[in-house]
Amino acid sequence: MLEDMARPTTATHDELLAAAARRFAVTGYKGTSLQDIARDVGCSKATVLYHFASKDALLCELMAPAITMLEELDARIAAHTGAEARRAAADGFVDLAVRFRREIALLRGEFPDLLQQPAFAHIQQISERLVAAFAGFSDRPEARVAALVVLAGIAETCGEFLDIPDEQLRPALLAVAYRALEVTT
Amino acid sequence: MLEDMARPTTATHDELLAAAARRFAVTGYKGTSLQDIARDVGCSKATVLYHFASKDALLCELMAPAITMLEELDARIAAHTGAEARRAAADGFVDLAVRFRREIALLRGEFPDLLQQPAFAHIQQISERLVAAFAGFSDRPEARVAALVVLAGIAETCGEFLDIPDEQLRPALLAVAYRALEVTT
DNA sequence: TCAGGTGCTGACCGATCGGTCAGATCCGCA
DNA sequence: TGCGGATCTGACCGATCGGTCAGCACCTGA
Structure with a gap:
């Protein structure tokens, strides 16, 4: 009965986060209202804004773990060069995409707007470095096209396979990424 | 002076279409207001709704050529089987993506919502047939994953290369699509 | 000259958005 | 018993959304 009543106050907080993640993934960030989230949890819209400073803050908290992992990946890529960096980028990004496919899915097409936000500003630069690594640090158009197709394709796709296990996805x-990125040099 | 004054009334109409295409491509459909479009053209919001029955109607007219080409591609794929259908799908879709990259870009992430709309309802089924053709009509998860990555990657990417010519893009x-889709059977 | 259609507009509508605020309720603790 | 903080709420705010409408300016053909 006193299970983990140690911090009972966070129950609603977590419920709201979960509900927001579910909603965002289906109708997108802009397409989801605080009313929707509140209704799912069974509280008022004011309660949502009691637990989170703003709608943006809610999104930030939701994306924080994924962003942390992305920053770690960025650092890992920077520690390598050439083909090793490329392999690290592909492996690491696929890993990130699989683990956080729900979070990535909810950004579907709202990246441009969200990247404007200060909290996400550096994501833009990280993703540019990711594309460069995917392209094998070549500036040939073919290499850049292939890199963007694979990067965007994985990001856009992973959210569609919520039903199959990580170990299979x-x-x-990785297989399709490796195949697509075997650019002739 | 009497150049093509034959139909001078369509000037604003076309300007509005062009402005809407530009805006939608940058800020998305939901993220663009009729005010924005009107301001770009230099007319009032009411004028936009004089030329187009609704915001949705504007989008439909904007997408009509691309949708027609997509339907033609669908028919062409259905006329083939196996590897031929797959090649037709890849060639045709890349062609469509290149030619209509602006229009495709503006649907970024708003596909789910827009497909709900009756006018776009059948696009869902066409895209499913496209994925199937890309996957070589295999239901192996690896094949379906590769198909979706390539399809989504191309759709998501083509709008990023508005500056390079069709003949180069x-x-x-096509090269990255062929490489990625060489699934081992 | 004037009737009628076309293109266009400002004012306005109801709905919904994210966000604020005063206060109600409930709690552990002195 | 009562105080204070945490949790939650309904009412409300200004802004913006897509869309409506009466009417103005202009051109054209009878």
């Missing part, structure tokens, strides 16, 4: 994504 | 996209 990861190798499938 | 098309072979680059």
Whole structure:
């Protein structure tokens, strides 16, 4: 009965986060209102704004773990060069995409707007470095096109396979990424 | 002076279409207001709704050529089987993506919502047939993952290369698609 | 000259958005 | 018993959304 009543106050907080993640993934960030989230949890819209400073703050908290992992990946890529960096980028990004496919899915097409926000400003630069690594640090158009197709394709796709386990999705994504990125030099 | 004054009334109409296409491509459909479009053209919001029955109607007219080409592609794929259908799908889709990259870009992430609309309802089924053709009509998860990555990657990417000519973008996209889709059978 | 259609507009509508605020309720603790 | 903080709420705010409408300016053909 006193299970983890140690911090009972966070129950609603977590419920709201979960509900927001579910909603965002289906109708997008702009397409989801605080009313929608509140209704799902069974509280008032004011309660949502009691637990989160703003709608943006809610999104930030939701994306924080994924962004942390992305920053770690960025650092790992920077520690390598050439083909090793490329492999690290592909492996790491696929891993990130699989683990956070729900969070990535909810950004579907709202990246441009969200990147404007200060909290997400550096994501833009990280993703540019990711594309460069995927392209093998070549500036040939073919290499850049292939890099963007794979990057965007994985990001856009991973959210569609919520039903199959990580261990099956990861190798499938890695295989197609490796095949697509074998750019002739 | 009497150039093509034959139909001078369509000037604003076309300007509005062009402005809407530009805006939608940058800020998305939901993220663009009729005010924005009107301001770009230099007319009032009411004028936009004089030329188009609704915001949705504007989008429909904007997408009509691309949708027609997509339907033609669908028919062409249905006329083939196996590897031929797959090749027809890849070639045709890349061609469509290159030619209508602006229009495709503006649907970024708003597909889910827009497909709900009756006018776009059948696009859902066409895209499913496209994925199936890309996957070589296999239901193996690896094949379906690769198909979706390539399809979504191309759709998501083509709008990023508005500055390079069709003749350069098309072979680059085709190359990465062929590489990625060489699924081992 | 004037009737009628076309193109266009400002004012306005109801709905919904994110966000604020005063206060109600409930709690552990002195 | 009562105080204070945490949790939650309904009412409300200004802004913006897509859309409506009466009417103005202009051109054209009878």
